[in-house]
Amino acid sequence: MFFYKIKTQEYSHTLVDFYVLDQVASATKLSQLRFDQNLLLDKELGNYSWTQENWQELVGAKDYLLINLVQNDGLIGLLLAKLNYQEAMVHLLKLVVTPEKRKQGFGIMLLGELAGFMESRRLTKLFLEVEADNIPAISLYEKAGVNKIYLSKNFYSNGKSAWKMLKENAG
Numbered sequence: 001m002f003f004y005k006i007k008t009q010e011y012s013h014t015l016v017d018f019y020v021l022d023q024v025a026s027a028t029k030l031s032q033l034r035f036d037q038n039l040l041l042d043k044e045l046g047n048y049s050w051t052q053e054n055w056q057e058l059v060g061a062k063d064y065l066l067i068n069l070v071q072n073d074g075l076i077g078l079l080l081a082k083l084n085y086q087e088a089m090v091h092l093l094k095l096v097v098t099p100e101k102r103k104q105g106f107g108i109m110l111l112g113e114l115a116g117f118m119e120s121r122r123l124t125k126l127f128l129e130v131e132a133d134n135i136p137a138i139s140l141y142e143k144a145g146v147n148k149i150y151l152s153k154n155f156y157s158n159g160k161s162a163w164k165m166l167k168e169n170a171g
């Protein structure tokens, strides 16, 4: 599988392209431009962003899903998840919308695309951790039907706590 455009959708009078990178076999399939754009947008996660080496490892790895939202050749949103087919479980690792495009529905759009993907692969559980004070993300996940399970104190290396969240029958 490789990085491919799944659809183009009109949104607020502009076109948004959806790209999916699924179980990447070869780094050459993800263009350098798109790779660099993912790396740059991931920087929005501050301490939680990955190094270039982390991203390179991902490109050669199996069972990851990367969804990109692209507008006028610019990356406006990314979603990265680890797929566990044995347990029919998806672990959401990253969800980022570029700051100037937030609060316009792109986050929910990315989660909707993930739900469609999960359904097509019979993946039924969506699991994630989110920093306990990240209100925009927690609100978004709750709106998408992902529920808090428990608060894990000192979960992150910086001492911050995380909500563990789960949606069952998500696909």
Ligand SMILES: CC(C)(COP(=O)(O)OP(=O)(O)OC[C@H]1O[C@@H](n2cnc3c(N)ncnc32)[C@H](O)[C@@H]1OP(=O)(O)O)[C@@H](O)C(=O)NCCC(=O)NCCS
Residues within 6 Å of the ligand: 044, 045, 093, 094, 095, 096, 097, 098, 101, 102, 103, 104, 105, 106, 107, 108, 109, 130, 134, 135, 136, 137, 139, 140, 141, 143
């Ligand atoms: C979290 C994030 C992805 C949301 O993306 P977004 O495109 O702005 O979200 P949407 O426009 O689709 O919002 C959907 C819902 O999420 C919630 N939400 C989004 N932003 C919010 C905010 N600033 N405050 C409170 N709730 C918010 C609301 O419930 C919203 O529904 P509404 O518009 O009907 O009120 C975005 O803020 C972001 O990239 N944050 C930085 C990265 C991050 O923290 N990622 C999560 C951890 S990996």
